[in-house]
Amino acid sequence: EVQLIQSGAEVTKPGASVKISCKDSGYTFIDYYIYWVQQAPGKGLEWVGLVDPEDGATIYAERFQGRVTITADTSTDTAYLELNSLRSEDTAVYYCARGRIAGYFDYWGQGTLVTVSS
Amino acid sequence: EIVMTQSPASLSVSPGERATLSCRASQSVSSKLAWYQQKPGQAPRLLIYGASTRATGVPARFSGSGSGTEFTLTISSLQSEDFAVYYCQQYNNWPPKTFGQGTKLEI
Numbered sequence: 704e705v706q707l708i709q710s711g712a713e714v715t716k717p718g719a720s721v722k723i724s725c726k727d728s729g730y731t732f733i734d735y736y737i738y739w740v741q742q743a744p745g746k747g748l749e750w751v752g753l754v755d756p757e758d759g760a761t762i763y764a765e766r767f768q769g770r771v772t773i774t775a776d777t778s779t780d781t782a783y784l785e786l787n788s789l790r791s792e793d794t795a796v797y798y799c800a801r802g803r804i805a806g807y808f809d810y811w812g813q814g815t816l817v818t819v820s821s
Numbered sequence: 822e823i824v825m826t827q828s829p830a831s832l833s834v835s836p837g838e839r840a841t842l843s844c845r846a847s848q849s850v851s852s853k854l855a856w857y858q859q860k861p862g863q864a865p866r867l868l869i870y871g872a873s874t875r876a877t878g879v880p881a882r883f884s885g886s887g888s889g890t891e892f893t894l895t896i897s898s899l900q901s902e903d904f905a906v907y908y909c910q911q912y913n914n915w916p917p918k919t920f921g922q923g924t925k926l927e928i
Contacts, residue, residue, distance in 0.1 A: 738918075740865075748857075748865065748908055750917040764917040765822075798864055807855035807912055809876065811864040 705729040707799050707812035714818045722785040723815045725799030733757040735801045737782040743795040789819045823847050823914050827921035836899050842924045844892040844909035853913035856885055856894045860905045904928055
């Protein structure tokens with residue numbers, strides 16, 4: 704059974720950084736890309752970026768470029784999303800999802816709520 | 822960046838009735854269009870990919886159609902568990918793989 708299990712909720716302050724994880728199981732980790740998607744409270748879905756676990760290559764949405772780092776650890780089949788210089792607008796649920804490079808997202812993590820508040 | 826526009830923003834339908842949701846792309850995305858269902862407090866769930874192919878385990882009452890810039894998700898006979906928010910997503914021209922703003926399907 705394919706599962707993407709994300710780390711728990713985070714509360715952090717403006718200007719800080721946070722790193723959330725997505726532990727994958729039930730499939731060969733390097734065969735799929737891992738994507739991250741942001742959902743602000745009461746809002747829609749926004750694509751953040753992706754990582755190719757096989758070689759660590761990343762692509763980021765322009766809006767997040769420079770403040771986000773996505774990585775993958777093939778020894779633990781875990782992907783990470785690090786958000787830097789946090790501001791209140793970054794308060795959101797962040798989802799990881801599995802997909803092919805040119806495809807849709809077929810399995811999703813349960814989501815991690817990141818709250819940025821002073 | 823391709824902009825995906827969904828209509829209507831919300832739709833009120835009775836159980837047993839048919840629901841038709843629309844998604845329009847600002848330029849052609851061929852058939853590289855997916856639909857997702859999201860219930861409150863849950864992650865999105867893949868329903869349709871390739872504009873018309875149901876994902877594994879998705880009931881036959883869900884169907885997708887369209888190509889190019891105009892797409893439709895039809896739910897033939899609404900069940901209580903179908904009331905949720907539905908998002909379309911294009912994956913033809915990226916980054917980014919843009920989503921529509923969602924259609925809320927209400928009883």
